[in-house]
Amino acid sequence: MGSLSIWHWILVILVVVLLFGRGKVSDLMGDVAKGIKSFKKGLADDDTTVTADPKPIEQQTAVKSEAEKAQS
Numbered sequence: 865m866g867s868l869s870i871w872h873w874i875l876v877i878l879v880v881v882l883l884f885g886r887g888k889v890s891d892l893m894g895d896v897a898k899g900i901k902s903f904k905k906g907l908a909d910d911d912t913t914v915t916a917d918p919k920p921i922e923q924q925t926a927v928k929s930e931a932e933k934a935q936s
Contacts, residue, residue: 868876881889
């Protein structure tokens with residue numbers, strides 16, 4: 865009931881091809897492929913920019929800052 869049969873998918877594909885034409889659909893799929901490749905390349909670039917030895921961040925707690933204020 866909730867899924868589409870093969871005939872529904874064939875009809876949808878046929879309507880898309882009729883509306884946009886084979887050339888535009890082909891160009892669109894090429895653009896999608898370029899976008900995916902660019903996305904993957906961007907993810908790979910992010911992995912290489914991470915430094916090997918990150919500096920630890922010192923955490924200041926409210927208790928520590930209150931103790932420093934009391935000493936002043």
